[in-house]
Amino acid sequence: MPKTTEDVxxxxxxxxxxxxxxxxxxxxxxxxxxxxQDIEDNTEIFEWTPLQQLVIARRSLTGTAGLWxxxxxxxxxxxxxxxxxxxxxxxxxxxxxxxxxxxARKKKSDEGYMDYLLIMKELGKRGKIPDYVAxxxxxxxxxxxxTNKMLLYGVTSYSELKEKLKIxxxxxxxxxxxxxxxxxxxxxxxxRNAKKYSSSEMRCYNCGELNHSSQSCPHKKKGLKxxxxxxxxxxxxxxxxxxxxEDDRKPSESFGSxxxxxxxxxxxxxxxxxxxxxxxxxxxNPSTSKSAMFTWITSDQ
Numbered sequence: 001m002p003k004t005t006e007d008v009x010x011x012x013x014x015x016x017x018x019x020x021x022x023x024x025x026x027x028x029x030x031x032x033x034x035x036x037q038d039i040e041d042n043t044e045i046f047e048w049t050p051l052q053q054l055v056i057a058r059r060s061l062t063g064t065a066g067l068w069x070x071x072x073x074x075x076x077x078x079x080x081x082x083x084x085x086x087x088x089x090x091x092x093x094x095x096x097x098x099x100x101x102x103x104a105r106k107k108k109s110d111e112g113y114m115d116y117l118l119i120m121k122e123l124g125k126r127g128k129i130p131d132y133v134a135x136x137x138x139x140x141x142x143x144x145x146x147t148n149k150m151l152l153y154g155v156t157s158y159s160e161l162k163e164k165l166k167i168x169x170x171x172x173x174x175x176x177x178x179x180x181x182x183x184x185x186x187x188x189x190x191x192r193n194a195k196k197y198s199s200s201e202m203r204c205y206n207c208g209e210l211n212h213s214s215q216s217c218p219h220k221k222k223g224l225k226x227x228x229x230x231x232x233x234x235x236x237x238x239x240x241x242x243x244x245x246e247d248d249r250k251p252s253e254s255f256g257s258x259x260x261x262x263x264x265x266x267x268x269x270x271x272x273x274x275x276x277x278x279x280x281x282x283x284x285n286p287s288t289s290k291s292a293m294f295t296w297i298t299s300d301q
Contacts, residue, residue: 016042016056024063025089028101029123032089035060036082053078065089098127102137113165116141121158132156148172 019042023035039060043053057078061069068088075081102123107116117138124134138161139152151168155161206214207225219225222232229241 016059020056020060022060022062023065024061025065025068026063028093028097029119029126031091031093031126032086033091034126036086039078050078054081057081061085093126095127095129098123098129102127102129102134103140105137106141106143113142113169114162117158117161117165131158135161144172 020038021030021035023030023032025032039053039057042048042056048056054075054077058069058075058081065085065088068085072084075084102120105120105123107113120134120138120141123129124131124137135155135158139149139155142149142152148171149168151171152161152164155164202213203210204212204214204217206217207219208227209217212218214220219232224235225232226234226236226239226241228236228239231241
């Protein structure tokens with residue numbers, strides 16, 4: 001059954017809240033001129049009557065604008081309301097303010113790229129800023145490394161920017177997935193090493209043996225273990241076994257014993273030659289010195 005003009009008009013009134021944004025007079029991004037344009041565009045689309053247009057406009061006024069409406073005399077037509085509200089909330093934002101707003105606006109972490117683009121585009125249109133300038137503000141507002149945003153630089157139209165943003169978003173998603181995979185692989189490797197160490201490399205700090213802890217050590221009653229001599233009852237810093245072994249390895253020294261005095265024929269020959277030089281004569285015959293040396297040793301015995 002075809003819908004009549006009246007059906008379309010009533011349906012437009014029913015869903016007017018979905019098409020007409022509330023005007024509070026405090027939102028600098030939604031001016032009174034934009035609100036008036038939205039009312040008139042939807043009136044033309046849904047063919048609202050003048051009375052329907054006035055009712056929908058009054059319902060969409062909130063905040064400061066709503067307080068103003070209640071403080072004024074009732075408006076009997078849309079034309080009267082339009083004229084009065086335009087004087088009360090004029091579009092006083094100049095291009096300088098729009099530039100400052102767009103420069104300060106950054107993309108939020110929970111905000112979609114297309115939503116961010118449309119909000120910034122609206123600000124640019126309000127300030128009558130050229131598209132290529134507004135696009136620069138849009139790219140600058142994306143908080144990312146400049147090397148990652150090289151794809152977006154040089155764009156001069158919104159249609160091209162939309163396509164570039166789709167590609168940029170796909171690249172960012174792949175990079176995020178790759179980082180997550182590497183992070184998970186690193187975590188799995190750490191867990192495997194930790195599990196391997198805890199199961200096969202468990203060492204008892206009491207006796208030094210593997211495969212059990214100090215709490216379940218079978219040698220716990222023997223006391224502490226010395227890791228130098230491997231005996232129980234003391235620790236390595238108090239171990240006396242090392243000192244005993246060093247004493248056993250020391251050579252016995254008897255300073256009064258003749259057997260410890262070295263007997264060397266070569267040394268005697270050098271001594272005889274030295275004495276001969278001191279006396280001014282010829283060096284003593286080594287063979288004679290050697291005979292005298294053996295004679296001295298024999299007589300001494």
